[in-house]
Amino acid sequence: MKLKRLAISEEGFVFDPETGNSYTVNETGLLILKKLREGLSLEEIAEIMNEEYGISREEALRDIQDFLEAMARFGLWEEKYG
Amino acid sequence: MKRPYQKPTILKLQVGFLREKKSSLSRMVRQEIDGVPVAELAEKFGSPLFVFSEKRLREQFRYLKRLFEGHYPRVEFSWSYKTNYLDAICRIFHQEGATAEVVSNFEYEKARRLGVPGDQIVFNGPYKPKEILRQAVLEGARINVDSLDEILDLEEIARETGEKLRIGLRVNMDTGIYPRWDRFGFNLESGEVLNVARRIAAGGRLEVVGLHCHQGTFILEPEAYGRAAEKLVDLSQKLENDFGWTIEYLDLGGGFPSRNRLKGLYLPPEVAVPPLSEYAEKIARALLTRLPAGDYPLLILETGRALVDEAGFLITTVRALKRLPDGRRAYILDAGVNLLFTAFWYHFRVEVEREIPGPPEPCVLYGPLCMNIDVVEESALLPPLARGTRLVLSPVGAYNVTQWMQFITYRPRVVLVTENGNAEVIREAETLEDIVRREKIPEHLK
Ligand SMILES: Cc1ncc(COP(=O)(O)O)c(C=O)c1O
Numbered sequence: 001m002k003l004k005r006l007a008i009s010e011e012g013f014v015f016d017p018e019t020g021n022s023y024t025v026n027e028t029g030l031l032i033l034k035k036l037r038e039g040l041s042l043e044e045i046a047e048i049m050n051e052e053y054g055i056s057r058e059e060a061l062r063d064i065q066d067f068l069e070a071m072a073r074f075g076l077w078e079e080k081y082g
Numbered sequence: 083m084k085r086p087y088q089k090p091t092i093l094k095l096q097v098g099f100l101r102e103k104k105s106s107l108s109r110m111v112r113q114e115i116d117g118v119p120v121a122e123l124a125e126k127f128g129s130p131l132f133v134f135s136e137k138r139l140r141e142q143f144r145y146l147k148r149l150f151e152g153h154y155p156r157v158e159f160s161w162s163y164k165t166n167y168l169d170a171i172c173r174i175f176h177q178e179g180a181t182a183e184v185v186s187n188f189e190y191e192k193a194r195r196l197g198v199p200g201d202q203i204v205f206n207g208p209y210k211p212k213e214i215l216r217q218a219v220l221e222g223a224r225i226n227v228d229s230l231d232e233i234l235d236l237e238e239i240a241r242e243t244g245e246k247l248r249i250g251l252r253v254n255m256d257t258g259i260y261p262r263w264d265r266f267g268f269n270l271e272s273g274e275v276l277n278v279a280r281r282i283a284a285g286g287r288l289e290v291v292g293l294h295c296h297q298g299t300f301i302l303e304p305e306a307y308g309r310a311a312e313k314l315v316d317l318s319q320k321l322e323n324d325f326g327w328t329i330e331y332l333d334l335g336g337g338f339p340s341r342n343r344l345k346g347l348y349l350p351p352e353v354a355v356p357p358l359s360e361y362a363e364k365i366a367r368a369l370l371t372r373l374p375a376g377d378y379p380l381l382i383l384e385t386g387r388a389l390v391d392e393a394g395f396l397i398t399t400v401r402a403l404k405r406l407p408d409g410r411r412a413y414i415l416d417a418g419v420n421l422l423f424t425a426f427w428y429h430f431r432v433e434v435e436r437e438i439p440g441p442p443e444p445c446v447l448y449g450p451l452c453m454n455i456d457v458v459e460e461s462a463l464l465p466p467l468a469r470g471t472r473l474v475l476s477p478v479g480a481y482n483v484t485q486w487m488q489f490i491t492y493r494p495r496v497v498l499v500t501e502n503g504n505a506e507v508i509r510e511a512e513t514l515e516d517i518v519r520r521e522k523i524p525e526h527l528k
Contacts, residue, residue, distance in 0.1 A: 014092070022095040026441055029090035054084035067090040074094060 002078055008033055016076065023074065028053075032064055091441040110442070110464070112433035112474045115395055116499040120435045123497065123505060124472055129399040130417035132483060132496040134508070136174060138393035140501070143178045146385060149359055153366030156380045160204045162336050163189040165386030165480050166394075170498055170508035172196055175389070183336075183384040187214040190223075204333065204382065206252065206294065208266060215239065219247060226250040226294040226333065228267055233282060240287035249282075250292030250333065251275060255313050257306040263298045270313060276320070283325045290327050292382075293318055296335025299387065300344055304356050308364035310334055315372040318379065333382035334365060340391030342477050343429040358388060387480035394479020396422065398458075400471045401450065411445040413467060418449015418456040421493065422478060423485035425458050432462050435472040440465040447473075451490050483509070488517060 007015040012030045014023040025033060028049070035045045046060035053060075071077035113120060116135045123131060143159070150157040160183035161175040167189060172182070173196065182193035185207030191214070193203055200221020208228045210218070212235055218225055219239050227233055227249050240247045252267025253275055268275040282288045293314045297306060311334060318329035338361055341351040348354075369381065398417035406412050419425050432447070442463040449456035458475070467473075486493055496509040 023092050024095055025092045026088055026090065028088050029092050032090050049087075052085060053087035055087050063089050067092065070092050074092065076092075 002076060003033070003037055006033075006076065008037075014076075019075070021074070023076070028063070029067060032067055088441070093441070093443065110433055111435070111437055112395075113435060115474070117503050118499050118505055120397055120472055120474055124397050124399065127495050127497055127505070127507065128511065129397055129472065130415075130421060130494045131397045132421075132478070132494065132509075133395045133397060133505075134168075134171065134479060134496065134498045135393045135395075136498055136500050139171065139174050139390065140178060142389050142393065143175060143180070146358060146383075146389065147179070149362045150366075150381070150383065153362045154369060154378070154381050156378050158331075158380055158382045159389075160333075160382055160384050161389075162384045162386030163193060164484055165336075166390045166483055167192055168483055168496060168508055169196060170506075171390065187211050190214050190218060194221075204384065206296070206384075210235075212239075216242075219243070224250055224292060224331070226252045226267075226292065228252050230278065230281075233278070233285075233288065237285050237287045246286075247288050248291045249288050250294050250331070251278065251290055252294045252296070253314065253317065254297075255295060255310065257297055257309040257313070259297060259301060259303055259306045261298065263296070266296070267294070270317065275317065276324075279321055279325060290321060290325070291329060292331040292333060293321075293329060294333040294335065294382075296333075296384065297337055299337050300339045300342075301337040302339055302355065304360040304364040307334060307361050308368040311365045311368035312372060315369060329379055331380040331382050332369070333384065336384040336386045336388075338385050338388035340387045340477055340480060342387075342391055342424075343431075345427055345429060391477040391480035394477060394482070396475045396478045396482075398473050398475060400467050400469055400473065403467070403469060404448075406446065411443055411466065412448060413445060414448050414450060415458060415473065416450050417475075417494075418451045418458060420449065420451055420456075420489045420491065421486045422449075422458055422475070422482055423487075424478065424481050429459060429461075430475040430478060432459060432464065433474045433476070434464065434467070435474065438465040438467060438471070453490075488512065492517075 005017060007017065012025045014025055032045055035048060042061060042064050045064055046057045049055060049060040050057050068077050115133050116137055123133060147159060159180045161172060161180040162183045164185055176198060181202040181204060182198045183204040183206060184190045184193050190203065190205060200218060200223045203223040205218045205223045205225045210232065215235055216239050236247055236249060253270050254264045254267050255270035256262065268278050279290060282290060295310050295314055297310060314332045318332065321327055322329060338358055339355045341355050343351050396417055398415045400413045401416050402414040404412040442465055445462050445464050446457065447459040447462050449458050483496060492512040495507055495511045497505045498508045499505050
């Protein structure tokens with residue numbers, strides 16, 4: 001999967017070696033990317049965000065989906081989650 | 083205690099954003115200028131508004147003066163009028179001990195009107211109308227000659243006065259930088275300077291007492307000044323030996339950079355712009371190693387932008403929001419390239435008057451002109467701004483309040499924040515009357 005090929009730094013720099021494009025993600029974005037790479041599901045990530053930041057699981061899930069949509073627009077996210 | 087939550091964001095980095103990521107994010111807010119709140123300035127004097135800091139002007143001048151005087155015994159700073167010739171700004175530099183460097187009849191007259199004596203004026207430029215040239219000669223200005231035709235004019239004036247005139251020669255040369263400003267003065271490498279010197283000596287009416295070399299502006303190579311200084315010293319020794327003149331001053335012009343971000347430069351100014359101390363060191367080393375001990379001509383520096391740029395700010399207000407077809411946000415400001423001529427060459431620092439929540443996003447800053455070229459910044463990185471938000475652009479102290487234009491709309495006020503924290507108007511806003519006063523309607527159109 002595409003995500004595996006990305007170089008992601010601790011500071012939130014994301015480099016796509018295929019296109020040479022660079023991106024920057026904020027702390028929350030970085031958390032989502034890392035957890036996705038670890039193979040966690042969206043629900044599990046929402047759970048972690050709930051614990052870390054105290055936001056509701058629903059809000060977290062919505063924000064994750066919004067984030068993945070932005071990733072998809074950049075061609076960084078292809079998989080369909082159901 | 084939970085950590086504060088931010089919605090996840092991802093932004094594509096353009097080359098330009100990568101470069102400024104750190105500095106722009108950490109310095110995005112500016113609430114005050116020398117202790118005076120930005121909001122207060124805008125409410126009292128209007129927006130847009132140019133704001134100059136007297137403290138910064140004086141501190142920068144004193145810093146540069148001390149720096150150069152610490153390296154070379156005889157230094158004169160001559161304030162480059164074209165960089166900013168507002169009376170109050172010139173006054174500050176003259177009070178600090180700067181002479182005036184002018185390049186036209188207008189600038190010469192403005193300096194004289196401000197009370198600068200003729201012998202405290204350096205007169206440069208490719209076209210010095212005969213009348214003002216004569217006045218400058220009579221008032222003892224230092225005149226740096228640009229062309230052979232000007233030499234002819236000066237010889238004629240010398241005939242009128244019956245006295246031998248003391249002049250300087252502007253020289254252009256290869257100092258290893260590009261672009262080379264070789265249209266001003268006489269070329270060194272081609273031998274033109276020496277030919278002209280012969281011609282002057284043969285004429286018998288003029289005497290060369292100074293050499294001038296202004297290489298360009300925003301020069302990022304201190305070594306170029308070292309080379310220029312070396313070449314001027316060598317040339318002065320040659321002229322002294324061959325023609326018996328005494329070269330009393332070497333004028334290295336202006337061109338030191340300010341901490342501004344030149345377009346096309348990858349690195350932020352903190353990294354790309356060498357410290358001014360390097361310029362002082364290179365110049366002094368070149369001079370001191372070549373000049374005979376104790377025989378030190380006056381070193382003149384016509385530093386413009388490095389003295390004034392960082393003391394100038396522009397407060398501007400977001401007047402409308404837009405979304406471009408490519409999805410980027412755009413803002414329409416009340417200040418455009420009519421006021422910010424230097425926006426064509428530099429990326430200004432863009433600061434918001436207060437902390438705005440939300441992730442920075444790429445956006446475009448447009449001016450208010452109904453013209454496609456009116457782009458203040460094509461790639462700013464700002465949080466989502468509401469209508470009415472004020473921005474502070476800097477550094478804008480150099481070349482904007484001289485090269486601005488009356489186009490489509492009025493030019494705004496300029497204020498000076500004084501050393502004790504008062505804001506004083508140093509130029510009033512333009513009115514319709516200012517603009518139409520000089521117009522005339524022929525009878526048949528009335
Ligand atoms: C002859 C001369 N001296 C001084 C200056 C000031 O240059 P800067 O603002 O780069 O220091 C200029 C600017 O073009 C100039 O033409």
